[in-house]
Amino acid sequence: MRRLANNLPFWGLLPAWALMGFALILPILIIAAVSVATRGSHGGFTWDFNPAGYAQILFNEGWSGELEFTPQYLIIIGRTFLLAGATTALCLIFALPVAWYISRQTPGMRAILVYLVTLPFWVSMILRVYAWMIILGKDGPLPRFLETFGLAPGTSFMFNDGATLVAMVYTCMPLMVLPIYASIEKLDLTLIEASHDLHGNRFTTFRRVILPLTAPGIVSGAILVFVPALGAVLEPVLMGGGKQMMMGSLIQLQFGGGRNWPFGAAIAMVLMGLVMLFLIVTALRAARRTAGMEARA
Amino acid sequence: MDRDKAVEVKSVSKHFGTYQALKSVSFDIGENEFFTMLGPSGCGKTTLLRMLAGFESPDQGSILLHGREVTQIPPHKRRVNTVFQSYALFPHMTLEQNVAYGLENLGWERAKIRARTGEMLERVHMSAMATRKPGQLSGGQRQRVALARALAPEPEILLLDEPLSALDLKLRQAMRDELRNLQRDTGITFVFVTHDQEEALDMSDRIAVLGAGEVQQIGTPAQIYEEPVNRFVADFVGETNFLDVEVLDSREGQATIRTPLGTFGVPATGAAQKGRATLSIRPEKINLGDQAAGGITLAARVVNQNYMGGFTHYTLETGGVTLRASRRNASRQGDLVATGADVTIGFLPGSARVLAS
Ligand SMILES: Nc1ncnc2c1ncn2[C@@H]1O[C@H](COP(=O)(O)OP(=O)(O)OP(=O)(O)O)[C@@H](O)[C@H]1O
């Protein structure tokens, strides 16, 4: 009895550990293993160690087997990061005022608005993206509307980077709004008054009081948007028309049509490595900041 | 324009929805004055203070600071600083940074900011912790930093919203003296808000008693305590006994009143007109036993007593009226009058006060 009680943290957490092990760690290990396996001649792979998957990210195998540097996959990686970064930045710009507005409402109204923010999650993502395709597409509501202001008839806003970004920002917005709203709601409003009282104008108050105190929410929101945005497949394919290859599509292609599992696994590992790096850096910075603010009860 | 007036509040009223928080409030605050707004919870003290700071604007009426209409001037442009009830120190900044914040916004030079910040922290005995953050401080320490932060930009008027209410008794006592000294030394006009009448009496040059969104009385602590103008003020400030009386005659500052305890003459105020009125007698004005000499004397019985150390509260019965009296325990023995005992009580007519009922 005593022993069980002493080991309660261990036994109690066992189901969680088991789930993590099977659902998260095991698949990652498999992918890691596949990434250094050898490509099979008709898809699949064989368990022979071969780092060719990684090499292929940077080098192309010439006719005679020599390796020559090709930036094409680096460009895809860079483009993916650019898209994720732009998505995060735009979400942040739109989410801040939205979160601020919600936090200014009466408690009942706040609950309703938070519910409305999460509403899109209740509808299938594919449907939502198709909705955007209709809105922006040829003869869609937006071009039609703009035609009354002189836009050339028959214009479509679809199948370009802008359209991809619109859908990305749209699908990721709630993930940014909610954590920022949570941190603004916790913000003590008398601190803002104190700032004005001490001769701080709106801009100073925002920069020196509101921003630092809501930073944890902004960082959480940025992570929640940036990380999934790196693996986005649907939006670039449907909205961008698949003209610009992104990492998500690239990986999918290797496991599907490309039949190059080790290469796909290698890209996945690189993507994961970069994300982990990003998270660790953010976590360290957050830890340093909270260390100074601890026990602010 | 009047240079001697730091603040002029003119017929200010304020509604929150349908609730009228302030009903045409008017008063002036003098230069270098320690002015206290005293009143029960919800009477509009904070609302008034926030109007002086600029966080709230009056529905009607106007507010002048040093003769200048400020109703349209935003908080950050007023030479007014506030010590908030919750202190509102910035948790992400060190104490130094907190104190320097106002100075930076005013565009002071770096060297001057450093000097002033150091000086202010020194002044409130917090220099040793200058680089700590507010989360690591006790309530009293935070309070002092909030004071230093508000005083650093050299405000013309300092607003304090119940700054002592979160402190324990001993600390509160010490801070009262510290605040009073600070006000005398700096010569800054202090506008202090409290619902604690003892605090108000102790610290203020003048007190405005607020009740139900209106100014009930303005005066020095002694005026407020000894010469309340109405039942509300007499009741809220200090303890008192109320008797229903009838004014039989009132002329030349002297009124004849009929009370359940007999008919006698007392000094009259403007409120004393013929007819029904209220008589207020403070417990410590009623003397017992050998201390009861001169004035009006009555026979009473002790119904109850509460020994408080320095003095004893007595509940007395006389002529069908219950009175509260307090008696200083001047010596160790022989001061206590036993419960159930008959005792002579007395008070000077001048220490009773006739109020409109
Ligand atoms: N923003 C507001 N919205 C609605 N009602 C308000 C608002 N601010 C104050 N009130 C109401 O106005 C009245 C006066 O409020 P105020 O805060 O000035 O009281 P107070 O005298 O400071 O009381 P306390 O001693 O409890 O702090 C209260 O009844 C309060 O409920």
Ligand SMILES: [Mg+2]
């Ligand atoms: Mg208040």
